[in-house]
Amino acid sequence: MTPRVSLNSLFRPTLCLALSLLAGQACAETTRYPLTVHSCNREVTFKEAPKHALSHDINMTQMMLALGLKSRMVGYSGISGWKAVTPEMRTILDGLPELAAKYPSVETLLDANVDFFFAGWDYGMRVGGDLTPQTLTPLGINVLELTESCAFVMKRPPASLDDTYNDLRNLGRIFDVQDRANQLIAEMQQQVATIQQDLPTEKPRVFLYDSGEDRAMTSGRLGMPQALIDAAGGRNILDDVEASWTRVNWETVVERNPQVIVIVDYSEITAEQKQQFLLDSKALQSVDAIRNQRFIVIPYVQATPGIDNVEAVQTLAKGFHGA
Template structure:
């Protein structure tokens, strides 16, 4: 026993020192909840292509057991395919509780309508009883609480919070600082527009379009590039509307979100060939800009999206 007690004391000291060095325990804000982590998750699952890419940007694949919600309806491009090559897709769409439990997950990175539904079977509350912590995508919080309109700061907040959750806060801070510097340098060199370009975001749908409202990330991307989302007054995130307000508001540019079985060109052709849009400036002048889904939703590629939009608005 005389030998055992000193060894235990040293081990405890080292563990305590390691915990302090990595910043644990940490508490982060997730929508309207404060979530505390005693240690970094080691069996994490991310849902959707953009959230998974946030994990990749922070080098967290070693802390993951898989991802969900990509192959069923979105394009997994080569960059992301290489990043998750060693990870299984646990479900092609939203996972069930059984999927997450079967993977022995201890963490789920998702959002409302990005892997969770209000009142659904997979929520922070339903997973808590199984010891699965949840961090919610900031953009999606509008579905359960009041929040300011969409901002690039939402994406930065998610990266910084993930950094703290997984004990890589310094890497996250450096990554975000790099994004800020890159974007500031880019926007500082942009030609000033006489007036903001009026933009309609066309996600999907023919009878009724699915588009981005005030609280969806494209609103922030468009504003950073020198435009204005014509649906900025729609107090929602991603939402289905009618075509009448689109026609009435006369967009100068249509931003097409590219994913799924209907191609971006097919979406553009639908508007070009429909007589209802014959007087809409964006259609008359064939001003369609394509953003891949992973650029139009919150994630590391938002900076590239702003650059693409800014160039298109100034043509």
């Protein structure tokens, strides 16, 4: 009997050669199942590559699509209910259904025969909620947690771009697309290195403003903005706060006197409206960033862990240093 040869086995050496020439790296080994990966404080075992995957939020959906995993997905969730979808993103999502505008239910996942859920704590999952690894694993649904979000369930070091690289690397192994993942990581690392080549040693004091009026929603040292600000040659004024996305009093912002304010653009309240609110706030009139009107705007998808983090670093570096 003539042995069956898959198209993937024929295509992989060609892809591997092309990617290795571009990246100057050896190709990764084919995934051998069962595969066990580390996710937050858990070990997750995959008997085979998932066939009915669901990604939550725009950043995690982008990661999966960038790795060519659209055919392995039943859809995505948590995008249109929170963030405006750009024309570019709408083109990328074409043909992939949104199973829930905000938070999917367990029934939503079961009805779609989901076997893999890529989400994060405070990105589709919450401690004690209906959707957690503990509730979904017994139903045959493996969960990969967004690395940066692990701060909500365990003690971990400050956020870094390595968190995003780790997520891409895990996806590459789980779906047996390591070469694509390694190439994407190498490209991102090279772009960041290029941005950082001539950055000044002086680091401006930076405050990230997500939302909020009575108190400010922002990021401490455990959230991705910490990594972005640091990589761009700035200093997060809340880099001593052991928290990810969190709220602070305006008195704290005034006391630490940021020289630059980074605004996260999403939802019904525009970046322009957020900036005007800050400019009009009587409590903030002594802050350097307000007096000098130094604002930088980045979209939500760049402020959260994902492939657009490099664009955020570039925008921030230019805003901080004119680089």
